[in-house]
Amino acid sequence: MKTVLMVAEKPSLAQSIARILSRGSMSSRKGLNGTCSVHEYTGTFTGQLVRFKMTSVCGHVMTLDFLGKYNKWDKVDPAELFSQAPTEKKEANPKLNMVKFLQVEGKGCDYIVLWLDCDKEGENICFEVLDAVLPVMNQAHSGEKTVFRARFSSITDTDICTAMVRLGEPDHNEALSVDARQELDLRIGCAFTRFQTKYFQGKYGNLDSSLISFGPCQTPTLGFCVERHDKIQSFKPETYWVLQAKVDADKDRSLLLDWDRVRVFDREIAQMFLNMTKLEKEAQVEATSRKEKAKQRPLALNTVEMLRVASSSLGMGPQHAMQTAERLYTQGYISYPRTETTHYPESFDLKGPLRQQANHPYWADTVKRLLAEGINRPRKGHDAGDHPPITPMKSATEAELGSEAWRLYEYITRHFIATVSHDCKYLQSTISFRIGPERFTCTGKTVISPGFTEIMPWQSVPLEESLPTCQRGDTFTVAEVKMLEKQTSPPDYLTEAELITLMEKHGIGTDASIPVHINNICQRNYVVVESGRRLKPTNLGIVLVHGYYKIDAELVLPTIRSAVEKQLNLIAQGKADYRQVLGHTLDVFKRKFHYFVDSIAGMDELMEVSFSPLAATGKPLSRCGKCHRFMKYIQAKPSRLHCSHCDETYTLPQNGTIKLYKELRCPLDDFELVLWSSGSRGKSYPLCPYCSNHPPFRDMKKGTGCNECTHPTCQHSLSMLGIGQCVECESGVLVLDPTSGPKWRVACNRCNVVAHCFENAHRVRVSADTCGTCEAALLDVDFNKARSPLPGDGTQHTGCVFCDPVFQELVELKHAASCHPMHRGPGRRQGRGRGRGRRPAGKPGTRRPKDKMSALAAYFV
């Protein structure tokens, strides 16, 4: 029997589609990556009985990056990234092992049906899948078609079954347009980002950002925030005047009337109108009207609307809202949360999800009435052909969801019930008055039937006192006419919800990536989220945007993306050549880049106002090995040491504290050592600022401290303080922290394993001798007589920290229990003993004996 491999874009879709096509009779199993499942069943395909294997990828299989050597920031001129630097496709998520997985499942299959999402990205993933799978599939008989594309517009039985009988071919042009988009984004984004970051970080000391990024989506996103900031800054309040009239309606009730001219900006004119009206005793009714109006129930919920409401009404940031929604989805409470669609397909079972809510303590009454009286069909929305609108799938309570997830779920559910409810109907009555020559109006609303506002009370028509009944020609006594002086007020900072709307309108990002872009500009310290989730740009954000405006406004305008997308669409439609569009667009941006680099002084002028040069920043900390003057410690990210005499900057490890290390010096370059520490309970190690930036030995990497230095005799080096191989990670070595006493610590120089040991010992040294069993270096430990935990009256003991029974009680390994060698699969660590990093050549046979493993386990766990 022949086999048909079918691939969807995500595990949930593979399952839904297989369930539809197999009519529920499939057998499912997990794939080798633990994330994707394979659903198998038999059926007919091109008139023959076949075995179907339905599975999925997890989004893109591959990602685009530069060849490794072009990712060295200090060796490559960013200008090279526009053309010279070659790119390669790498696996998008190596942990998922997607290529291997597809090949295992695809091996020996005869046909492939591609069920990827029906958009350009999906079309591109089709070819990623084919690249992986075609080489291992059975060879086709001459001329026989083996590759098919299923096109569907919703995940409904009819759509899926129709797609299956009308299979087509994947569209190469659409896929190519995505290839072009990827390459443009990569080359342009990385070139500008690297240039800006290096340029400004090399110049300013209090610029608090380790990355000054640029991108065709994030930069316009920031641009919107700064545009609003500029409006606020340049706003000049204007004074205006308003007439307000009050008439007596009943004995003890008066009506406030609105002036038909609304407001005037000239005081004398306002005064004139006031003079003409204030002596009038009566207001005459000129007209009355009563109109029935409706407030429409909401469209079904899609992702961006959910994100807007989450931000503006629930105070939940888009990134967080998305994570919460995904959790609700994987737990089965709501349908797939990433969708552009606001329209339910005709066949969608609306009553099913509604029935789920019929006994919910908060809205049972509303739901039961809807079910009994019949639901209202949702309004016609937009069908993007991706997924149905976000719908609650089962009932839930706050107790089972937790308060955060509950608030989002409650909103989604109320919104869903509202979409199948009736519109809110109300009566709007208007009375037009004349007082002297001026006209005034009074309006009032009364609810006829609340409709959906019953379940969305925050949308309800505000309760107003009804207007008195009257008719044309009636008169009312004027109680008062007065002139009010008011001022126009500036707009406030952009809210996240407003920003999402702007991004959507200008096509910046997609439903899935909008939260990412907003998050990016926060993390890069371009904007901060203020109260009411308003986005206030920082000095850095403002200067960047103003700088782009000054040099090349297109770099920040929202059109930067849409212009490129127009070109890409030509590729997708087969109207333009992929190579030509790509080459041309890169050429345009390469010119822009060179112009930007040449004009950077213009941005600098703005920077200088807000930031101070490196030489004027920071506090003196340690001495330079070249000029022996003090270097300054610059705390702003990325933290570094700067020698203004030599005009050199040395970067330091991030996310820790730095202090001087006893004025000790590196024997290689005479720089004073500094001590890096991750916190009081964490690890710390000495570090030579010069070696860390210019590794002295071939086997040392940049950015490392003395705990990885292979200097043979320096007292701070790995060679002198290393004890033995890390118990958790593959390449690390446990190193004694000589500064940690009296709460002595041994820490891995690669991962974050920290062992606490020998508390209150007054001296711990690494001995030159090694353990006969495991090759680890022995430790020499001295205790004070009064506090010695050693047996008898001993104050001194030498032994192996791993094997010595006396030391067993005195060492405690933090953090490693589940990752201990005992719990890991066999066959790693082959040929390597416990010796310290620079172990003498170990013969393959000298690994530790088997029972060593159980000894270790008993020891640490």
Next chain:
DNA sequence: GCAAGGTC
């Protein structure tokens, strides 16, 4: 260390 796009 960089982009933006999928998805977990």
